Amino acid sequence: MDYLVKVEAVSRRFPLDHSYVSALDDASLHVSAGEFLAIVGPSGSGKSTLLNLMGCIDKPTAGRIVLDGQDTSALKPARLTALRREKIGFVFQAFNLIPVFTASENVEYPLLVQGVSASERGKRAAAALESVGLLSRAGQRPDLLSGGERQRVAVARAIVHRPALVLADEPTANLDTHNATQLIDLMRDLNRSLGLTFIFSTHDQRLLEHTPRIVRLCDGRVASDSAADGGSNE
Amino acid sequence: MSKFLLLAFRNVFRNRRRTMMTLFMVSGGVAGLLLAGGYFAHMIDSLRESTIRNGLGHIQIFTAEHFQRDEVHVLDTGIDNWRQVAATVKAVPHVRGVAPRIEFYGMVSNGQKSSIFMGSAVDPDAEKSLGFTSNVSSGRDLDSRPGGEVEAIIGAGLAKSMNVGVGDGLTLLSVTSDGALNGVDVQIAGIVTSGVAEMDARYLRITLNSAQRLLQSDRITNLVVGLDSTANTDAVYDTLIPRLTGLSQQMKLKKWIDLATYYKQVRTLFNGIFLFMGLIVFFMVLMSSVNTLLMTMFERTREIGAMLAMGTPRFWIVALFMTEAVIIGVLGAVAGVIVGNLLGALINISGLHMPPPPGYTVNIPFLVEHVPSLMIGSSLLVIVSLAFASILPAVRASRLQIAEALAHV
Numbered sequence: 001m002d003y004l005v006k007v008e009a010v011s012r013r014f015p016l017d018h019s020y021v022s023a024l025d026d027a028s029l030h031v032s033a034g035e036f037l038a039i040v041g042p043s044g045s046g047k048s049t050l051l052n053l054m055g056c057i058d059k060p061t062a063g064r065i066v067l068d069g070q071d072t073s074a075l076k077p078a079r080l081t082a083l084r085r086e087k088i089g090f091v092f093q094a095f096n097l098i099p100v101f102t103a104s105e106n107v108e109y110p111l112l113v114q115g116v117s118a119s120e121r122g123k124r125a126a127a128a129l130e131s132v133g134l135l136s137r138a139g140q141r142p143d144l145l146s147g148g149e150r151q152r153v154a155v156a157r158a159i160v161h162r163p164a165l166v167l168a169d170e171p172t173a174n175l176d177t178h179n180a181t182q183l184i185d186l187m188r189d190l191n192r193s194l195g196l197t198f199i200f201s202t203h204d205q206r207l208l209e210h211t212p213r214i215v216r217l218c219d220g221r222v223a224s225d226s227a228a229d230g231g232s233n234e
Numbered sequence: 235m236s237k238f239l240l241l242a243f244r245n246v247f248r249n250r251r252r253t254m255m256t257l258f259m260v261s262g263g264v265a266g267l268l269l270a271g272g273y274f275a276h277m278i279d280s281l282r283e284s285t286i287r288n289g290l291g292h293i294q295i296f297t298a299e300h301f302q303r304d305e306v307h308v309l310d311t312g313i314d315n316w317r318q319v320a321a322t323v324k325a326v327p328h329v330r331g332v333a334p335r336i337e338f339y340g341m342v343s344n345g346q347k348s349s350i351f352m353g354s355a356v357d358p359d360a361e362k363s364l365g366f367t368s369n370v371s372s373g374r375d376l377d378s379r380p381g382g383e384v385e386a387i388i389g390a391g392l393a394k395s396m397n398v399g400v401g402d403g404l405t406l407l408s409v410t411s412d413g414a415l416n417g418v419d420v421q422i423a424g425i426v427t428s429g430v431a432e433m434d435a436r437y438l439r440i441t442l443n444s445a446q447r448l449l450q451s452d453r454i455t456n457l458v459v460g461l462d463s464t465a466n467t468d469a470v471y472d473t474l475i476p477r478l479t480g481l482s483q484q485m486k487l488k489k490w491i492d493l494a495t496y497y498k499q500v501r502t503l504f505n506g507i508f509l510f511m512g513l514i515v516f517f518m519v520l521m522s523s524v525n526t527l528l529m530t531m532f533e534r535t536r537e538i539g540a541m542l543a544m545g546t547p548r549f550w551i552v553a554l555f556m557t558e559a560v561i562i563g564v565l566g567a568v569a570g571v572i573v574g575n576l577l578g579a580l581i582n583i584s585g586l587h588m589p590p591p592p593g594y595t596v597n598i599p600f601l602v603e604h605v606p607s608l609m610i611g612s613s614l615l616v617i618v619s620l621a622f623a624s625i626l627p628a629v630r631a632s633r634l635q636i637a638e639a640l641a642h643v
Contacts, residue, residue, distance in 0.1 A: 057543050057636040078547075085545020092640065096540035100244035105237070112237050113546050157544075 002069075004164060004197055005031040005054055010063035011220075012049050023049040025220040026063070031199060033164065036191040038208055039201040041217035047201035048169050050217065054199065055088055055167045056080045068164050085113055089158030091168035091200070095150040097142040103153045104129060104138035110161045128156040131193075132186060148179030152186060159190055168200035172207060180207060238550070242557040246565075249530070256526055257566045260616045263515040264570020265577060267612040270511055272578050272602035274504045278497075279603065282464065282490075285497045289366045290490050291333065291458035292467045293474065295319060298484040300455075308338055309411050312453030314483055323459055326473050328466040333360035334454040336445045340408030342388075342438060344396045351392065351406070351438040355445030364460035368439065373400035373424030376441055384444045386420035389437030390427045398422055406438070410450035418448045464490075512612075516619045523623035527559060531627040538631050539639025551632040559624030560617055567613035574609075578602035 007029040013020040024046045031037055039047050052058040053065055056072050064073045068087055072080065089110070097106045107125040116124070129135045132152040142150055151171060158166050168187065172180035184200075184207045191198045208214055216224040246253055286292060299311040313319060320332040336355035341348050358378040361367075368375050368387060376385055386404065388396075398404060400422055407417045420440060428434055446452060461470055467489055478485040491498070531538075538551060587597035 052637045055543065057640070081542075081545050081547060083545075084543060088545075090540070090543050092540060094536065096536060096640070098241070098537060098541075100241065100248060108237070109541075110544050113544060113550075118237070 002032075003030045003066075004033040004035075004068060005029070005199075006066040007050070007054065008064050008066070010050075010053060010060045010065060012046075012053060012058065013061045022220050024053070024060070027217070027220065027222050028063075029215060029222060029225070031165075031197065033197055034191070034195050035197050035199075035213060036188055036211060037197075037199045037213045037215060038211040039199065039215045039217060040203060040205070040208065041223070042203060045217040046220040047203075047217055049220075051167050051169045051199065051201055054165070055090060056084050085110070086161070087164045089161070089163040089166040089196075091151070091154045091158045091166065091171045093170040093173045095142070095147075095154050095174070097150055097153060097157075099142050102139050102141055103134060103145065103149075103156075106142070106153055107156045107160050110157060114161060124160055125156075128160040129153070131159070131190065132156045146179075147175055148182065151175060151179070151183055155183070155186060155190070159194065159196060162194070162196070164197060166196055166198045168198065170201055170203075172202060172204060177206065180204065185210070238554070239557065242554055243561055245554070245558050246561050249533075252526060252529070253562065256523060256562055257569060259522055260519055260563060260566025260620070261570035261573055263519055264567050264612045264616055265574035267508075267512060267515055267615070268571065268574030268605075268608060269578060269581070269602055271508055271608040271612070272574075272605060273600070274508055275603040275605050275608065276601045277598075278501050278504055280598075281497055281500055282494070285494050286460075286464060286490055287365050287367065289361070289368075289458070290493055291364065291366070292461040292464060292490050293459040293471055294488045294490075294493060295323070295457040295459065295474075295478070296455070296486050296488065298486040301486055307411050307413050308409055308449050309336065309451045309453040309455065312336070312451070312455050313457065313485075314453055315481070316454045316457060319478065319481065319485065320457055322477055323457065323474060326470055326477065328462050328470050330460045330462050331360060331364045333357055333364055333366065333458045333460070334442055335456050335458055336442060336449070336453075337455045338408060338445060338449060340406055342392070342396065343405045343407065344398055344402075345405070347396065349392065349395055350436060351388075352436040353406075353408075353438045353440065353445065355440050355442045357442045364458070366458075366460075368424070368426045369428060370424040371427045373422065375424055376439065377423075378441060384418055384420045384440060385423040386438055386440045387424040387426050388422060388439075389434035390425050391431060391435030392437060393422070393425050395435065400424060406440075406448060408448055410448075411453070412450060414450070416448055416450060418444065420444070467491075512615055515612075516615055519616050519619040520623045523559065523562075523620050524626055527555065527624050527627040528630075530558075531555070531631045534631075535634065535639050535642040538634055539636050539642065542634065542636045543640065548632040552628040555628035555631055556621055556624045559620040559628075563617035563620035564613075566620075567616050570616070571609045571613060574612075575604055578604060 007027060010024055010027050012024040013022045027050060039050060041047050053060050064071055104125050107128050108121040111121040111124060126135060129138050132155050134149060134152050137145060137149060172183055175183060187198050188210060190196055214226045215222060297311055297313055305311050316334055323329055323332050334357055338353045340351060342351045358376045371390060376387055393399065396404060402422050403419055405417055405419050407415060410416045461467060471487060471489055474487055581600060581602050586600035588600050589597060
């Protein structure tokens, strides 16, 4: 079976003084295109590390990650940059919008990096903002948006270039329950309507009710995978 | 590209107070350079014009032989048919006039004591028509009215040495063009002070006619050409070269700049001082901007991490930081040029004077010239300085580890 993401026996250790701390230990995971997957676990379980590795912004100490058929460990930095630019969308815990850009300009940014023309960028940014219900706030700068709105702009920015994979690291951590639920529902809707693959991490159990696949990490290892267990959460 | 520039421009004003401080420093540097450079330019230009007006003229004409060998007898390398040469020169546009000169030397005596003099013979009318003046401290300048007495003006040092004053008499002894000894009695019409002690101790000036009688020659040493403007020197020089070719004597022309040794030394000194000031401003802007831009980089670490995560090429980050620095440089330079010119104009209308320099007795007007090349040069200096200052923060930003940058607090 062709998987979009294959995490194969991946370990990631970080140096600490004269020793090492292991953030991921022999973790394996296969994700198909169009999946909506949550990675859960307590703090320090390796959720962010796993997302960073799948997002090609960090390199594993051992094992390999294959993204859309490409072994990322064999790619040079410039090719990894291009891979992130074309195949991956990111939603960050702290939104990380560019504060001097408007919502629309922030959404345009991945297209700007790809060299898309200004008129095309404008159309696609408007469509992305409309899909997250924020077209009316397109001209506002991030400091004038609420936390929930900022994260929806971040989601629009992550999907505007139609990536194969959207990675969201604790996207609800800075949101209240209402906004957090809305955001997860929005991502699920986009997953269904656009067929985009979403992988997000959270430690909030309440957000997992409608998540079809849940991967639990514990001490850097995959403790359980609802797909592998044969069950679905939905 | 326009969005990229927009991002850089908006980033410049993210922290307005910090940006204003940087702009204040940059514009202050530019304004300071403009004021100092404008004052130096005024000093240099004034010195140039006073050097020319004090008798150097814009162009001097000699025989070519004058530069090829030393004279065996006085004036044997002088210009023979100088009236014809002068008439040719006067016919050229932009020439205000031509003054013949004889440079000679000899002994001067008061009957009890003798001394060496360095003589200069002039046509007083021609000198006056060109605006050439002597710094007469007592008495009066030479005039060309024919009279019974041969008049002379002498340096203050020579007058002191000979113990004479205005109205007293002296005897000049010199070798004629034939090698014979000749003498003439002169009456002192005036005492001059050049400001240079060595010059004043030997200086003597008489009329051209008197010198030709003393030296028994119709020749002159050189012709001094005065123009309507110093800016026309090169054009007139180029016109004169072919017109003075083919005469019975081969002529050699010298521009004022080739003869103005003191002017060139002063200009070199001022240029050196200004270069030093420019270096100070360059490093002042560089060092303070590096710190400011590094602070900016640290504050935007997570944002840069996000941009890199989204596939932004690392050289874009370098270009972004350098563009921001250059924008600050351009804005600071524009503000500095405006402020510098306004302050310069205020100084010019205020009528301020600087104390007289050594050897001078007159206050020098404190004027600032508005020099376009100085504005461009000063602006480029601070822009380049800021661009240099941005290299370290820009490279550090572009080399951030993305995962670490995203976790930066």
